[in-house]
Amino acid sequence: MRDKKNFDEYLYSWQAKHIEDLLAPKTGKNIFQRITKWGKGILVSFLFLFSKCSYTQTYFPDSLSAKNNKTSKRVMGSRLFLVVPADYEMQLKSIGYYKFKKNSSTGFHIDERFDDNFYSATDGFLKSSFILKTTTAGMCKKVKVGNFDGIYYKGSLNMPADKQKTAFLMFGDSSFKATVSGYFLPGDKIAETEINNILTTVGYDTSIIPDRLEVEDFKFNQNITGFKYVSDGSENPLVYSIDGVQRSIQTSKNISSFELRKYKCNSIDSAKKIIKLKVEGLTKSGLVKSTSVQQRNIQANGNAAYEMIMDGQGKYLTGIKFYAVIIQKENMGLLFWGVDRNNGEWMDKFKSTVQSITID
Numbered sequence: 001m002r003d004k005k006n007f008d009e010y011l012y013s014w015q016a017k018h019i020e021d022l023l024a025p026k027t028g029k030n031i032f033q034r035i036t037k038w039g040k041g042i043l044v045s046f047l048f049l050f051s052k053c054s055y056t057q058t059y060f061p062d063s064l065s066a067k068n069n070k071t072s073k074r075v076m077g078s079r080l081f082l083v084v085p086a087d088y089e090m091q092l093k094s095i096g097y098y099k100f101k102k103n104s105s106t107g108f109h110i111d112e113r114f115d116d117n118f119y120s121a122t123d124g125f126l127k128s129s130f131i132l133k134t135t136t137a138g139m140c141k142k143v144k145v146g147n148f149d150g151i152y153y154k155g156s157l158n159m160p161a162d163k164q165k166t167a168f169l170m171f172g173d174s175s176f177k178a179t180v181s182g183y184f185l186p187g188d189k190i191a192e193t194e195i196n197n198i199l200t201t202v203g204y205d206t207s208i209i210p211d212r213l214e215v216e217d218f219k220f221n222q223n224i225t226g227f228k229y230v231s232d233g234s235e236n237p238l239v240y241s242i243d244g245v246q247r248s249i250q251t252s253k254n255i256s257s258f259e260l261r262k263y264k265c266n267s268i269d270s271a272k273k274i275i276k277l278k279v280e281g282l283t284k285s286g287l288v289k290s291t292s293v294q295q296r297n298i299q300a301n302g303n304a305a306y307e308m309i310m311d312g313q314g315k316y317l318t319g320i321k322f323y324a325v326i327i328q329k330e331n332m333g334l335l336f337w338g339v340d341r342n343n344g345e346w347m348d349k350f351k352s353t354v355q356s357i358t359i360d
Contacts, residue, residue, distance in 0.1 A: 060152045060196055063144035068203030077215035078112055080178055081203035085194065093215045105164075106191045108182035108198060114210070118172030122151060145171040145202055152199070167192065169199045178204060212238050218260075218334055221356035225349045227257065237261035237337075256346045258338035258353070263326075265333040268297070268304040271326045274333055275308055279324070288312045290322070300327045300354050309347075319343050323350040329359045 072081035077095055084090075084100060088107065092099035096114065101107035113121075140153045150171025156164065168181035180202055182195030211229065213219060216238070222229075228244025241249050241257035248255045265271045282288050293310040305327045312320040323338035334357065338350035 060141070060143070060154075061200060062141075064146065064200060064202055066146035066203065068146070068201055069205050070203075072201045072203050074205075074208075075110060077210050077212060078110070079205050079208040079210060080110060080112060080180075081201075081205070082180065082198060083201040084198070095210060095212050095215055102191075105185045105188070106183065106195070108180060108195060111179040111181070113172075113177045115175075116172070116177040117174050118149065118170070118177040119174060121172075121177045122170065143169070143171070145169070145204060148173055148204060165192065167195050167199065169202055171202075171204070176206065217332075217360040218262075219358050220260075220353055224353045224356060225258070225346065230257075252341075254341050256339060256341045258323075258336060258350060261335045261337070263333040263335060264331060265328060266331050268306060268328045271304075271328040271333040272306045275306060275324055275326045275335060278335070278337070279308065279310070288320075298325070300325060301357055303327050303329045303359065305354075321347055323347055323354075325354045327354070327357060327359065332359065334359060 069081050072083050074081050075098060077093065078098070085102070088100045088102050090098065091101045091107075096112045098110040099107070100109070139155065140151055143150045143152045148171045150169060152167075152169050154165070154167040156166065163186070164183055165186050166181060166183050168179055170177065170179045172178055180199055182198065184191035184195055209229070213222075222240070225240070227240035227242060230239040230241055230244050230246050230249070237259040238261075239246075239249070239257060239259045242255050249257050263271075263274050265274060279290060283290050290310045290312055293308065295306070295308045298305050298307045305325050308322075308324045310322050312322055319341070321340040321344050323336075323340065325336045327334045327336070336350075336354050336357070338346065338353075340346040340350065
């Protein structure tokens, strides 16, 4: 796994490799082979000169101010800040991934990984076959995004050089990686400048705990239970528990919790099948034996819903009550799965939470 210590050294090695690839003539010895005859000192000077020349082709600052966190706008559901021009439309939003589009040839994506290692990811990027084997690798340089290490790249990735150009900023540390990647047509200097201007507004704040509800098409009153969001930076179900700690849910016998998960279904009958299959899977596993099962059709904040209440007993579980409701609206089913490990203390609040759910 790569770390900050050898980041500079490895990026320098990558630049050296690409200078050789880019300058190799079709026949005969490449310029590197000839330069090495003149000595290592000249070679180092040449690398420095080449890097400076390549960077001036498209200006991008060596560092982005930490003040961007105040002057730019935070992307909802994210720790990332940037300025999005008014004519860029958000096409897709989900925790960790966002897509903005101006037109068919210009736009940008945000890819945010809360549990990734920037240094390892940079290693993988610089070693990837489409980077090392193309003569249109473009330019790559080290940058700073606030206090975080990063790289700026401009060139052609997975696309012919005459079809599409890319400019992106990748940064992070050993605990996360964030990438803002723009695309535009070759020769479109206006779009290229615009994408680069967007990248220069990037800021990042690791103290922010991303809220999945900011990017979801449903909302509910979190104050009813006061449970805390269990953040794992993934597309898994939204999970809330008394202390907001994933490990507590897995190991503690008295930490109540609930989760919310979306399904595709176009009728209340298909929604019923989803909740019944989940209960069957739970009992067939042998971990839980369900008793005192109650089930009925209900209304949840004006939407058709199906409710199931049951007690649970198992080898490692005692005195558990389950409250499960699936709400159906248009082509979506939203499953609320509550686990009360405190002798029914939370059941009424689970019911109230379900009734507070609104679906856009």
